[in-house]
Each structure stands twice: as C-alpha cells, then as structure tokens.
Amino acid sequence: MALQEKYKELLDTAKTLGIANLQVRxxxxxxxxxxxAPTGTAKDQLWAVYGKLDPDFRTGDxxxxxxxxxxxxxxxxxxxxxxxxxxxxxxxxxxxxxVGKAAHNEVVTLVSKTNDQWWLIxxxxxxxxxxxxxxLSPQNT
Amino acid sequence: MRKNIxxxxxLLLAFVIPCLLLSSCKPKDSDIQAAIEAKKKDMPEMAxxxxxxxxxxxxxxxxxxxxxxxxxxEAAVKGIKGVKNIIxxxxxxxxxxxxxxxxxxxxxxxxxxxxxxxxxxxxxxxAVKDGIVTLxxxxxxxxxxxxxxxLHTLQPKKIDNQLTIK
Numbered sequence: 001m002a003l004q005e006k007y008k009e010l011l012d013t014a015k016t017l018g019i020a021n022l023q024v025r026x027x028x029x030x031x032x033x034x035x036x037a038p039t040g041t042a043k044d045q046l047w048a049v050y051g052k053l054d055p056d057f058r059t060g061d062x063x064x065x066x067x068x069x070x071x072x073x074x075x076x077x078x079x080x081x082x083x084x085x086x087x088x089x090x091x092x093x094x095x096x097x098x099v100g101k102a103a104h105n106e107v108v109t110l111v112s113k114t115n116d117q118w119w120l121i122x123x124x125x126x127x128x129x130x131x132x133x134x135x136l137s138p139q140n141t
Numbered sequence: 142m143r144k145n146i147x148x149x150x151x152l153l154l155a156f157v158i159p160c161l162l163l164s165s166c167k168p169k170d171s172d173i174q175a176a177i178e179a180k181k182k183d184m185p186e187m188a189x190x191x192x193x194x195x196x197x198x199x200x201x202x203x204x205x206x207x208x209x210x211x212x213x214x215e216a217a218v219k220g221i222k223g224v225k226n227i228i229x230x231x232x233x234x235x236x237x238x239x240x241x242x243x244x245x246x247x248x249x250x251x252x253x254x255x256x257x258x259x260x261x262x263x264x265x266x267x268a269v270k271d272g273i274v275t276l277x278x279x280x281x282x283x284x285x286x287x288x289x290x291x292l293h294t295l296q297p298k299k300i301d302n303q304l305t306i307k
Contacts, residue, residue, distance in 0.1 A: 025243050030299050032243045047286055057289050060301045063243075064293050094257045116294035117254055132257060134291040 003031040003061055006053070010062075013049045017042040020069060031062045036069040040138045043068050067116060070138040077121070077136040079106045086136075088129035092118035100127030107139060168223030170194040176221045184217060186210030190231060192218075197225035205233050245272040246296040254295040262288060265304065272298030279305045 003026050004011060010033070014022055019035035019042070026032070037043040043066050050064060051057065071077060079086045079102045088100035092114040102108050102123050111120040111128065119136055122128045168176075173194045181187045187210075190203040199218055205211040211233060218227055246254070252269045259265045259276075265288065266278040274297045280288065285306060292300055 025240055027243045028298070043290075047290060051286060056285065056306055057300070057302050060299050063297060063299065065296065066290075067294070093253065094260045117257060117291070133294075134258065134287060 003029070007031055007033075007050075007062060010046065010049045010053055010064075013046055017045060019046070019066065029061060033062065033064045033066070035066055037066050038068075039070055040068050065116070068138050071110060071113075071119075071133075071136070073110055073112045075110050076107050076139045077110050077119070078139050079104055079108060079131075079135060080137040081135045086131055088121065088123070088127050088131050090129055092130045094132075096130065099129045100125075102127070102131065108136070110136070168197075170196065173197065173199065173221060173223050177218055180217050180221070184214060187214045187217075190214060197223055198228060199224050199226070200228040200230060202230040203232075205231055208233060244296055245298045248272065251295055251297060255292065258288065258291040258295070269297075273301060274299070275301040275303065277303045279307055282306050 004024065011024060014033065014035060018038055020038070022033070022035040024031065024033055037046065046064070046066060050062060054062065081104050083104055085101040085103055086106075087098045088102060089096040090099050100123065102121070106123065108124075108131070109122045111122050113119055113133075114130065117133050118130050119133050120129070121131045121136070171194075174192065177192045177194070177199065181190070181192075186205060190201055190205070193200040193202075201214070201218065205214065211231060215227060215229070218224060248269050248271070251272065251274065255267045255269055255274055259267050262280055262284060264279040265276060268275045268277075274292060274295075276292075285304070289300070289302075
C-alpha cells in the first residue's frame with residue numbers, strides 16, 4: 001500500500017480525469033496502473049503528474065499503461081512525428097518492409113488496432129499498413 | 142417425607158404454574174436485550190450487529206464478516222434464556238473481489254516491442270531480462286516522456302531507467 005500512498009496524487013488525478021477501466025495493482029513493489037484516457041490531453045496530464053512525483057521516471061516503481069479511448073477503429077488520427085514522415089509497414093514490427101509513408105501532421109484513418117504499439121492505418125492517398133502507435137495522436141486534441 | 146412432597150407440589154400449584162402462565166415471570170425483553178449486549182462485548186464478530194427484542198423475538202440486523210461469525214452469533218443468541226425466535230436480517234460482507242495478477246509480457250515479445258519503441262532513439266540502449274527493461278545511454282529530455290509512454294504499454298515488469306538525460 002505504500003506505493004499507493006506515494007502516488008496518491010497520480011491515482012486521484014486518474015479518477016478526476018475520468019480514466020475508464022482504471023485498475024491499480026501493486027505487485028512486487030511495482031504499482032501497475034491500467035486504464036483508458038478519454039483524450040490524449042488527459043493522458044498527457046496524467047504523465048505530467050507521474051513525472052512530477054517521480055522526476056525523470058527514475059524509481060521504476062510504476063508501470064502506467066494508459067491508452068486513449070478516442071483512438072478507435074474508424075476514427076481519425078494525426079501523425080505526430082517530430083518532423084519526419086511516418087513509416088507505414090507491411091506488418092506490425094520495425095523489421096517489416098515499408099509500404100508507404102504518412103507525412104508529419106497528416107490525418108490518417110485508423111483501421112484496426114493490432115496491439116498497444118501498432119495500428120493498421122489508411123492514408124487519404126490510399127496507402128494501408130501498420131504504423132507505430134506512439135506517433136499517432138487522437139485528432140481532437 | 143410424604144408431607145414434604147405434598148408441600149412441594151402445593152407450592153408448585155400455588156406459585157410455579159400460575160407463574161408460567163403469567164408473562165411477568167418470563168425474562169423481559171429488556172433482560173434479553175441486556176443479555177445479548179453483554180454477549181456482544183465478548184464476541185467481536187458481533188460488533189456490527191444491531192439487536193432488537195420484542196416479545197422474546199430477537200431481530201438481528203447488520204453485517205457479519207463471514208458465515209462462521211454468523212453461525213456463532215446466532216447460536217449465542219439462541220442460548221439466551223427467553224429467546225423464542227430469531228428474525229435474521231443480517232448480511233455477510235462479500236469477500237473482496239479477487240484481483241487478477243498483473244500480466245507481464247514474455248521476454249521475446251517484450252524485446253521486440255522495446256526494439257520498436259527505441260528504434261527512433263539511436264542513443265538509447267535497452268536490455269530485457271525477466272520482464273525488466275533496463276535503459277542505458279542518452280536521451281533528450283523532450284523525448285523521455287514519449288519513450289516512457291511507449292515502453293509502459295508493453296506490459297513490462299519494471300522499467301529501470303538509467304538513461305543520461307541531456
């Protein structure tokens with residue numbers, strides 16, 4: 001329970017932000033927080049609180065798996081690479097051949113979610129393939 | 142001897158039998174209540190139970206922590222003189238829902254996920270062992286949260302961040 005005390009502000013923020021299916025478990029001195037944030041902003045806010053309580057994420061006593069629920073199949077997402085194009089690959093993995101590119105800030109269609117890391121996407125140009133979820137953000141934020 | 146028996150049966154007829162017919166001779170509700178309250182002090186499992194007595198009928202309400210406490214308390218109440226019946230309005234606290242253990246990704250899947258996540262950060266080195274992701278090397282401060290968000294979705298057991306932040 002000590003970790004839940006340490007990260008009380010984080011857990012309270014999760015409740016305030018309306019994180020769905022919130023699950024908080026403590027196992028082997030690591031606090032596991034799972035849930036779905038309503039928006040990308042909510043997820044960012046949560047991570048900001050985590051970064052404040054554990055500067056630079058040094059302690060390693062939290063695993064926070066928060067997805068954004070507005071990222072749903074059929075929805076749109078914006079490519080949030082730093083500046084470069086986003087690779088679209090044949091399969092979910094960086095070892096897979098590149099079949100297309102999506103430009104920085106381009107809006108793409110989410111086709112289906114393979115896992116928390118990979119989305120099958122389609123560009124308006126018709127290219128379809130797998131893109132790394134880290135570089136896709138919900139369009140509404 | 143014979144006289145004695147006569148005397149006793151006379152006494153029985155004169156006092157005891159009428160007494161049985163008169164409710165005033167039975168333990169009063171307040172006595173039953175007091176007896177139960179006294180028992181409550183010795184039985185911590187009964188602490189959350191409210192007792193009401195009316196005409197020798199005891200109504201119990203509240204919450205027990207488990208079936209055993211409930212059975213013990215009922216037996217204790219039944220054993221009290223004058224208790225005719227028990228109306229049981231109690232509930233038993235449901236056991237806390239079993240918490241599913243945390244799923245930790247297998248090292249193979251985790252290694253693949255980590256290599257995908259760190260691909261765009263060539264200065265970051267990552268090692269995976271027994272579900273623990275150890276990060277070494279360098280990263281720009283601006284990229285740290287993004288990398289962490291990505292790694293935290295891989296279901297690692299733990300992330301040991303030894304990165305030098307520039």
